[in-house]
Amino acid sequence: MIIITGGARSGKxxxxxxxxxxxxxxxxxxxxQIFDDEMAARVAHHRQSRPAHWRTEERWQRLEQLITPENSxxxxxxxxxxxxxxxxxxFAEGGASDPENWDYAALEKRVDDEISHLITLCQHCPSPVVLVTNEVGMGIVPENRLARHFRDIAGRANQKLAQAAEDVWLVVSGIGVKIK
Incomplete structure (x- = not known):
């Protein structure tokens, strides 16, 4: 498992x-997931930039159907x-309720379980697996509760993934630096 991390538009x-x-x-x-025109344009750009012969699956759930011990x-x-x-x-677990009222400890447990599951999938898959993530903790402390919890949860998920990874790359200004 290889982790690629960095800021937005860093070249990850x-x-x-x-x-x-x-x-x-x-x-x-x-x-x-596409919820608005801006996200649709971003997804279209990514689709066009990938090599045509790559197979694409657009999903975030049931990853065990794609990352398996039977992969080549x-x-x-x-x-x-x-x-x-x-x-x-x-957002799936928090539902339609106000994020101010979410149980962030329970949500982080759910994220942690999913990250643990993903690590296990990658460890049992014979295919090389590259995971791209964002380094979200290098800026100021966000002003709202949701953003603060997101930063903390994503940061801890990244730490867990990096610990389990064989290689970790930090990409800054289009330049990848191997940090593990």
């Missing part, structure tokens, strides 16, 4: 793709991105 995706350029077959798992070691897997996965879990 391009770096992750460059690590997999020698694979003839790549399964790209996109965790984003000749097909790499690129999952993008962990922070979107965390966001999806928070």
């Amino acid at each position: 995706s391009r770096h992750a793709e460059s690590l997999l350029c020698h694979y003839r077959s790549v399964l790209y798992i996109a965790t984003s 070691p000749d097909e790499a897997i690129l999952l993008e991105c962990i922070t979107t996965l965390v966001t999806n879990i928070l």
Whole structure:
């Protein structure tokens, strides 16, 4: 398992793709959901920038159907991105209620369980797996409760993933620096 982390628009995706350029077959798992025109445009841009021969699955749930012990070691897997996965879990579990009233301890437990499950899937999968995530803790402390908890939960999820990973890359200004 390889982790690629960095800030927004740092070049994480391009770096992750460059690590997999020698694979003839790549399964790209996109965790984003389209809720508005801006997100639709972002997804369209990402779709167009990927090599045409890559297989794409757009989902954030039931990852055990895609990352399995039966995968081929000749097909790499690129999952993008962990922070979107965390966001999806928070909003799915938090429901329509006001985020001010969410039980963030319970939500973090749910995220932690999902990250543990993902690590286990990756450890038992013969395919090389690259996970892209955002480094969200390098800025100021957010002013609202949801953003503060998101930063903390995503940061701890990243730490757990990095601990389990074979390699970890930090991408800054389009340059990848191997930190593990």
